[in-house]
Amino acid sequence: MENITYEAKDFKKGQPRWCPGCGDHFFLASLQKAMAEIGVAPHNTAVISGIGCSSRLPHYMATYGMNTIHGRAAAIATGCKIANPKLTVWQISGDGDGLAIGGNHFIHANRRNIDLNMILLNNRIYGLTKGQYSPTSPRGFVSKSSPYGTVEDPFRPAELCFGARGHFFARAVATDAAGTVEILKAAQAHKGASVCEILQNCVIFNDGTHASVYKPEERKKNAIYLKHGQPMIFGENNEFGLVQDGFNLKVVKIGENGITEKDILVHDAHCEDNTLQLKLALMEGPDFPIALGVIRDVEAPTYNDAVEAQIAEVSEKKKYHNFQELLMTNDTWEVK
Amino acid sequence: MTDNKQNVTSVDNIAVRFTGDSGDGMQLAGNIFSTISATVGNDISTFPDYPADIRAPQGSLTGVSGFQVHIGAEKVLTPGDKCDVLIAMNPAALKTQYKFCTSRSIIIVDTDSFKENDLKKAEFQTNDPFEEMGIKNEVIAAPITSMCVEALKDSGLDFKSSVRCKNMFALGLVCWLFDRNVPYAEEMLRQKFAKKPEIAEANIKVLNAGYDYGHNTHASATTYRIESANATKQKGVFMDINGNKATAYGLIAAAEKAGLKLYLGSYPITPATDVLHELSKHKSLGVTTVQCEDEIAGCASAVGAAFGGALACTSTSGPGICLKSEAMNLAVIMELPIVVLDVQRGGPATGLPTKSEQTDLLQVLFGRNGESPMPVLAAASPTDCFDMAYMACKIALEHMTPVVLMTDAYVANGSAAWKLPKLEEYPAIKPPYVTPDMKGSWAPYQRNADGVRYWAVPGTEGFTHILGGLEKDSKTGAISTNPENHNLMTHLRQEKIDKIQVPDVEVLGDKDDAELLIVGFGGTYGHLHAAMNEMKASGKKVALAHFKYINPLPKNTAEVLKKYKKVVVAEQNLGQFAGWLRMKVDNFVPFQFNEVKGQPFAVADLVKAFTEIYNK
Numbered sequence: 001m002e003n004i005t006y007e008a009k010d011f012k013k014g015q016p017r018w019c020p021g022c023g024d025h026f027f028l029a030s031l032q033k034a035m036a037e038i039g040v041a042p043h044n045t046a047v048i049s050g051i052g053c054s055s056r057l058p059h060y061m062a063t064y065g066m067n068t069i070h071g072r073a074a075a076i077a078t079g080c081k082i083a084n085p086k087l088t089v090w091q092i093s094g095d096g097d098g099l100a101i102g103g104n105h106f107i108h109a110n111r112r113n114i115d116l117n118m119i120l121l122n123n124r125i126y127g128l129t130k131g132q133y134s135p136t137s138p139r140g141f142v143s144k145s146s147p148y149g150t151v152e153d154p155f156r157p158a159e160l161c162f163g164a165r166g167h168f169f170a171r172a173v174a175t176d177a178a179g180t181v182e183i184l185k186a187a188q189a190h191k192g193a194s195v196c197e198i199l200q201n202c203v204i205f206n207d208g209t210h211a212s213v214y215k216p217e218e219r220k221k222n223a224i225y226l227k228h229g230q231p232m233i234f235g236e237n238n239e240f241g242l243v244q245d246g247f248n249l250k251v252v253k254i255g256e257n258g259i260t261e262k263d264i265l266v267h268d269a270h271c272e273d274n275t276l277q278l279k280l281a282l283m284e285g286p287d288f289p290i291a292l293g294v295i296r297d298v299e300a301p302t303y304n305d306a307v308e309a310q311i312a313e314v315s316e317k318k319k320y321h322n323f324q325e326l327l328m329t330n331d332t333w334e335v336k
Numbered sequence: 337m338t339d340n341k342q343n344v345t346s347v348d349n350i351a352v353r354f355t356g357d358s359g360d361g362m363q364l365a366g367n368i369f370s371t372i373s374a375t376v377g378n379d380i381s382t383f384p385d386y387p388a389d390i391r392a393p394q395g396s397l398t399g400v401s402g403f404q405v406h407i408g409a410e411k412v413l414t415p416g417d418k419c420d421v422l423i424a425m426n427p428a429a430l431k432t433q434y435k436f437c438t439s440r441s442i443i444i445v446d447t448d449s450f451k452e453n454d455l456k457k458a459e460f461q462t463n464d465p466f467e468e469m470g471i472k473n474e475v476i477a478a479p480i481t482s483m484c485v486e487a488l489k490d491s492g493l494d495f496k497s498s499v500r501c502k503n504m505f506a507l508g509l510v511c512w513l514f515d516r517n518v519p520y521a522e523e524m525l526r527q528k529f530a531k532k533p534e535i536a537e538a539n540i541k542v543l544n545a546g547y548d549y550g551h552n553t554h555a556s557a558t559t560y561r562i563e564s565a566n567a568t569k570q571k572g573v574f575m576d577i578n579g580n581k582a583t584a585y586g587l588i589a590a591a592e593k594a595g596l597k598l599y600l601g602s603y604p605i606t607p608a609t610d611v612l613h614e615l616s617k618h619k620s621l622g623v624t625t626v627q628c629e630d631e632i633a634g635c636a637s638a639v640g641a642a643f644g645g646a647l648a649c650t651s652t653s654g655p656g657i658c659l660k661s662e663a664m665n666l667a668v669i670m671e672l673p674i675v676v677l678d679v680q681r682g683g684p685a686t687g688l689p690t691k692s693e694q695t696d697l698l699q700v701l702f703g704r705n706g707e708s709p710m711p712v713l714a715a716a717s718p719t720d721c722f723d724m725a726y727m728a729c730k731i732a733l734e735h736m737t738p739v740v741l742m743t744d745a746y747v748a749n750g751s752a753a754w755k756l757p758k759l760e761e762y763p764a765i766k767p768p769y770v771t772p773d774m775k776g777s778w779a780p781y782q783r784n785a786d787g788v789r790y791w792a793v794p795g796t797e798g799f800t801h802i803l804g805g806l807e808k809d810s811k812t813g814a815i816s817t818n819p820e821n822h823n824l825m826t827h828l829r830q831e832k833i834d835k836i837q838v839p840d841v842e843v844l845g846d847k848d849d850a851e852l853l854i855v856g857f858g859g860t861y862g863h864l865h866a867a868m869n870e871m872k873a874s875g876k877k878v879a880l881a882h883f884k885y886i887n888p889l890p891k892n893t894a895e896v897l898k899k900y901k902k903v904v905v906a907e908q909n910l911g912q913f914a915g916w917l918r919m920k921v922d923n924f925v926p927f928q929f930n931e932v933k934g935q936p937f938a939v940a941d942l943v944k945a946f947t948e949i950y951n952k
């Protein structure tokens with residue numbers, strides 16, 4: 001590619017208008033930093049969003065972009081990538097945009113494995129419409145549209161992604177720049193649909209929803225950074241680890257009951273079978289740490305590559321390659 | 337029928353209706369018959385009538401499939417209201433299709449499938465279906481199945497495969513009746529079954545057996561000759577094409593002319609699916625088709641593909657338009673080119689999936705929130721689908737706008753002889769791309785003299801920008817809620833569409849002194865034209881103005897509509913086009929003819945209704 005190096009500022013445009021302290025600000029900075037490190041030129045990058053607070057993001061990018069309609073970002077990004085496969089396409093959605101109104105497009109983009117970097121900014125609330133519960137709000141959640149608490153269970157994004165046969169799932173906390181940049185770069189490196197769930201705080205309507213992991217000191221206690229090939233160790237002093245217990249995971253303390261580092265599970269993000277990855281992705285406090293980092297990253301043929309390969313293959317076999325030749329493949333007759 | 341002398345009568349046009357079980361191969365027989373007629377210079381128009389059920393029980397009333405072929409020495413405008421010959425391969429076909437006969441129609445039946453059991457399946461009460469239905473027509477009753485099997489007894493083909501050839505026996509008989517060229521039909525069969533020569537030869541054998549049967553038994557007292565009118569005959573290379581295929585070809589041709597990749601985002605829906613089928617075959621032309629998760633994604637992905645720089649299309653029918661309207665509206669405000677194909681069917685809701693109507697007009701014109709102007713085109717005939725698809729693409733790309741192309745189940749499935757077009761004779765397609773000198777000063781909603789914004793395709797350096805569903809500042813392209821700006825942008829979007837140049841509407845018939853002007857749009861062209869011809873033949877002064885450009889309307893619309901004493905707008909809805917014209921032309925008060933039966937108009941009904949208006 002081009003021998004030009006980029007800085008985060010090459011991807012910056014305008015003044016974000018999110019509420020002060022909104023998680024989206026942090027994420028935007030990390031995305032721009034990741035893009036600079038990835039090194040794809042702004043004019044070869046398209047950032048496509050739906051509608052919602054987080055979907056304003058493309059307005060602050062010096063790339064090609066679209067801030068489209070509610071829920072359709074994945075479908076629109078799909079068409080864009082297929083039409084113009086050289087582009088690097090990022091899709092930005094919130095939990096309402098991506099999983100409620102856009103749920104169908106979300107699962108099918110994963111199933112098709114189209115090469116999109118799909119960002120899901122999850123604040124478990126509808127912010128732009130001023131505070132209704134979303135499909136990721138926990139049961140019993142009190143909001144303007146559920147004054148007595150919701151009576152429905154939420155989606156867990158990883159479960160949807162895996163259920164749709166997704167091949168890449170990663171998670172980061174919006175305020176954790178290093179962790180975010182790392183998964184964004186991994187998402188770009190992964191060919192195919194890459195889902196990055198960003199735990200994002202909405203200071204206005206759902207403040208503290210990710211409190212257990214939002215600050216570094218809390219993350220130390222309540223989160224585990226998963227790295228492919230590394231043992232699953234966490235805790236303020238790296239004193240805890242995860243082991244398998246029957247079909248379940250179990251938290252153990254290293255040094256207690258004869259447990260040594262060797263007994264701790266080693267993360268395999270490349271494992272085709274997603275059973276263990278799903279268990280990791282679904283871990284919740286207070287009994288378990290919240291998994292961050294790249295949880296699943298498995299190679300698979302991408303839709304866009306397969307489309308191009310099929311065109312090349314069929315072109316080779318067929319004898320007609322333009323409209324006039326196409327006409328002559330039909331039964332014709334001449335009137336003289 | 338024992339008379340040895342064979343009468344030969346010359347006719348200038350005939351309609352033959354092939355009907356039987358869906359598995360009886362009636363479409364193929366009809367197809368071959370129309371093509372061999374076209375090769376000798378007759379004009380053709382065909383219309384398939386598919387059964388309502390996909391796999392109805394054999395011999396049942398809901399499983400009957402038909403194929404009507406209308407052949408003429410001169411221009412043939414419709415598949416014909418009625419048929420001159422009905423081939424009914426079983427009692428169910430006779431029962432359901434007899435309504436297409438006149439008292440003079442010849443009926444050909446396969447006596448082998450008119451046994452007691454067959455009659456029961458078709459819900460006949462007696463053993464004489466003709467008596468029971470009061471049929472007094474000339475009937476050629478031939479043991480078609482058994483003669484077909486007999487003809488193939490030495491072929492090595494098993495019984496089931498032999499029986500499958502019986503449609504060719506019927507075809508052979510019809511070829512004899514109308515003095516058609518059997519060797520050409522043989523040629524077509526060899527091509528069709530190129531991979532199974534033994535099947536091809538079996539079919540050919542049965543075809544000849546059918547012909548010989550007619551000849552040897554003098555199955556009908558009279559045979560017919562259709563003259564071919566050499567004077568008016570169009571010369572050139574032709575093929576038989578239906579509307580859906582012609583539409584697909586039009587999109588391919590436009591993409592090639594514009595030098596763009598063709599993208600189709602679609603979701604299966606009757607009667608539009610064949611466009612998806614057709615386009616998905618042509619990978620060697622670089623065509624990309626995506627069968628999306630839903631109608632919404634079909635259109636949304638087309639919007640994405642347009643942004644990405646492709647000629648982007650989405651195909652559907654009315655129910656799909658409901659779902660696509662959101663993304664169509666996005667393309668309006670983002671000013672991106674997409675072509676939306678609406679193959680209309682009966683509605684509302686699921687309505688009549690396989691039947692034809694013109695009831696989506698107001699939906700495509702107005703069925704979106706906000707002021708959302710969109711060009712609308714409507715194809716007049718199966719072959720016209722090609723030209724109109726091409727023009728829809730040209731308008732979309734050159735004016736940076738979504739365009740709706742309306743066809744309907746009738747033109748989509750109907751077919752006619754089509755003179756192969758030469759792409760170099762079609763107008764160039766030149767999208768308003770940004771040019772390098774605009775770098776630095778360009779903004780996304782900067783417009784050219786036609787009020788069209790420029791197209792900067794991602795990947796082009798120096799033109800990064802954002803589009804979106806929110807209103808934008810007319811100069812900077814940034815989000816704007818400024819009242820003056822919104823007012824301005826609303827006008828700019830409307831003016832852009834109003835400025836599109838479309839050809840004048842042509843007046844056919846007695847254009848100088850007509851007492852009655854017939855007005856229609858889209859797929860009713862053939863029937864309205866045929867009705868006009870009939871009225872003129874009886875000495876009436878009648879003209880026809882048939883519209884293919886609906887929005888914007890041709891510049892001469894008001895002039896044409898105001899010129900004649902009486903005007904009747906005839907359409908397959910409750911007056912949507914009449915309403916649109918009244919909105920656009922001051923003091924225009926037409927008569928109306930509205931019929932929503934899911935069937936093509938019957939020319940006879942039109943003539944009757946128009947004559948009443950004429951005599952008022």
Ligand code: SF4
Pocket residue numbers: 017018019021022023024053054123127128201202203204205
């Ligand atoms: S409402 Fe919430 S999500 Fe929206 S910008 Fe404000 S803090 Fe962010």
